[in-house]
Amino acid sequence: MNAMAGNAPWELSFSYGRALQQPVLQAWQGKPENSKAAQNALYKRAKLNGAAALWQLFNGDGKRINSGYS
Numbered sequence: 001m002n003a004m005a006g007n008a009p010w011e012l013s014f015s016y017g018r019a020l021q022q023p024v025l026q027a028w029q030g031k032p033e034n035s036k037a038a039q040n041a042l043y044k045r046a047k048l049n050g051a052a053a054l055w056q057l058f059n060g061d062g063k064r065i066n067s068g069y070s
Contacts, residue, residue, distance in 0.1 A: 016049040019045060020042065020045050020049060023042075023044070023045050024041045024042045024045070026041075028041075
């Protein structure tokens, strides 16, 4: 997407909001006792979404996949 934008002075990105929210809501389920699991889910998704925005892709085991992009 950024390669097609040419020499734009800004980076383009997708909105990762829902990708952050869904796993957290599923882990939490509105129960106080699930707070730690929800925090862990948020941390994991934030890390993966941030990596995706930088083209640093990971497989399901957390191992980095060489995307061929920089």
